[in-house]
Amino acid sequence: MIIKKKLNLKQVSAHLGVSTATVSNAFNRPDQLSAKLRERILREAAELGYNGPNLAARTLRRGESEVIGVMLLDSLKYSLSDPVANQLLQGIAEVLVSRNKHMLLLSGNMHATQQRGAESLPDGFILYGGINRESFEYILNTGKPVVVVDFEYHETASVNIDNEKGAYTIAKHVLQGEDVRPVILGIRLIESDRVCRLTTADLELESKEISRSRLDGYLKAAKEQGCDIAAQQVWHIPINDSEYAEIAAREALTTTPRPNVLLCMSDVVALAALRLAKELNLRVPEDVQITGFDDIPESSRAEPPLTTICQQSIEKGRLAARLLLDKAPKENVVLETRLVLRGTTKS
């Protein structure tokens, strides 16, 4: 006989002829009753169709939900599709699951009023990227543990990489040769939502955005190699997406004189540029060298495989989750990046 209406702990205890406390203990505190009784309770509860304590009630009572909130920049849909965010999520998921935590996805571009208080449930948060100010303060205001990723904030733990150094390293390497004519394909450098080149004034803007750090790294290396890059040689791409990247790459590769080095701020952009270069019958790396940033899985499978900076995105996720669960008060971790030389550069 199947009872349709969900039952609760109290009803179960009544059925079994024990108290609610005993049933609760059977689920939460094995040491508080005999193993035999515990087993009987669990078994009979299952037979009755009771799945264990209700999470909302338990959370309310204990003040802990075993749920971790992960808030992503932009829309959830976009973040899911972005290879870097995706790898980060993989790392987070791996650790959370191993610790029996659940993962609540929150989108960072919702207005606070729409959040409907979902931030009150999780025991802690991982915030990825430049969450909008409003949501960010919302979360901080909960007073719960927070770890931010790819973002500096002095009051919480964080996981970052040294973007400037990574960009500097790869640019320094590829700009070694004689007669290099580099351009930069950058992401989110200014507020515009269309592909365009920067102006000199744009270059002056101060910002802690990661794309700005990468830009600084490129420019510094270029200066050191004696081939300054003007604002006109820097493209702005509004989002890290193949289609936008292709537009920028096309503009860059069809200007005269044609650049022979493309410094791309992400692998997604670099791979789009690579495809376009081939479409234009340019040889890579002979006619044009291309560098990426991130080292996403697809990069090693391209033809030729992409020279890039490896940032260990999965590891970043793992680390962020561990920092959060181990409540490292406010540790600021900076992961190493690594130059990965493959086929899109001459050396």
Next chain:
Amino acid sequence: MIIKKKLNLKQVSAHLGVSTATVSNAFNRPDQLSAKLRERILREAAELGYNGPNLAARTLRRGESEVIGVMLLDSLKYSLSDPVANQLLQGIAEVLVSRNKHMLLLSGNMHATQQRGAESLPDGFILYGGINRESFEYILNTGKPVVVVDFEYHETASVNIDNEKGAYTIAKHVLQGEDVRPVILGIRLIESDRVCRLTTADLELESKEISRSRLDGYLKAAKEQGCDIAAQQVWHIPINDSEYAEIAAREALTTTPRPNVLLCMSDVVALAALRLAKELNLRVPEDVQITGFDDIPESSRAEPPLTTICQQSIEKGRLAARLLLDKAPKENVVLETRLVLRGTTKS
């Protein structure tokens, strides 16, 4: 002045000199009080650092959490990395966000005892793939609305594609020519966790798994074209992953006589096979034709781009979410697939 300890609705009402009911109404039922008072309450609450009703308490009281649980086959980490699952999630996320729902990720390979009752929170579930029996019944037992994807279950709504038809269509197309020597690179056809060929006995097994449906489609088309495929020409790959796929592709492409058609059960497998074929200096499609299944984004970017069956994974996700939210009682949707001819087949 910042108050550290989180406050609750009652404290806020005390601060403001109104009742708890009024504050609650300010958040949930605008029509129950004057606009002026409501505005004052919301503003002052925010100033006090109150973020709105606690989700656990609200859920307990209302019996609704605004959270939707998404349970994925296998480990969460793996599912996130799989392009098809990933696209499905994108579609789900898009719809859920647009309806102000939150998304709780659950992994399908946890033992029920580890679930810690997380299934009691969501208002409904989307189940993807062949969830393990135990978790599946656990979820059904909650009595909450469920939509299953890529999986048939007569008591719930479902979203599926016709796998057999898709496989049949693409096989029929590619096996037209003279002198075709096909092999099948299949996924999860038997229980083994290593790459191997099937035996005749394996072919007999009945199963509702999607890979079995695809196999049936291939075999039917082959038979019709007069080129039967023996069990020895069918490879089993334990998981949909490049590395395993490469092993199978290598075995297949180094047998004599060399097959000239590779029917791959997923694009991930097909793309791995394509890379390997090129590594072996085989021309695609002249020496060997390759077909995929799924149509993941990377497939159109490969060289040559992959001929495959498009199943609209994102749309599947959207549909599943809508079915769930609109509480379509037990609608069983079958989405159309489409043959996408590109460069890895001769026509």
Next chain:
DNA sequence: TTGTACGCGTTATCAT
């Protein structure tokens, strides 16, 4: 080892 009873923060009903 087991049971009693209170409170976690909220919302809905009913009364004012």
Next chain:
DNA sequence: ATGATAACGCGTACAA
């Protein structure tokens, strides 16, 4: 239009 109050289902101190 606003306020008082009783649940929602559970966990735990404390008593037995």
